[in-house]
Amino acid sequence: MSIISNKKAFHDYFIEEQFEAGIVLEGWEIKAIRAGRANIKESYVIVRGGEVFIFGMHVTPLTQASTHVKPDPIRTRKLLLHAAQISKLIGKVERAGFTLMPLDLHYERGRVKVQIGLAKGKKQHDKREAEKERDWNREKARLMRTKV
Secondary structure, three states: OEEEEOHHHHHHEEEEEEEEEEEOOOHHHHHHHHOOOEEOOOOEEEEEOOEEEEEOOEEOOOOOOOOOOOOOOOOOEEEEOOHHHHHHHHHHHHHOOOEEEEEEEEEEOOEEEEEEEEEEEOOHHHHHHHHHHHHHHHHHHHHHHHHO
């Protein structure tokens, strides 16, 4: 069940490969995410010291849920991946020039997971081409609907 998705990532990048990662959260963050107060639009993923972190993910705290803690809405959160996946990501990011982008925040068996993608940047003409393709598919569907 998807909580939020990062549509901007699909517009700005070619997504080559996707990984699902657990995310280390505090109690007030879980409550805020369940209330729909999370944003991953301006966030990015980085590999540092053999560990994977997400930067810029904004979780707005609930006033009634976080009275005894000082919440930091944009703190750095650790992502949980297998060691083999981390080493594969390190190789791709450092040598092949890929970027790691968070694509989706969702629930899996009651836990909050983040879908991260191995991405390569799009040029302006690629974005235009993707938009033309999307418009043509929409027009095709409209024509088929009216013909039948």
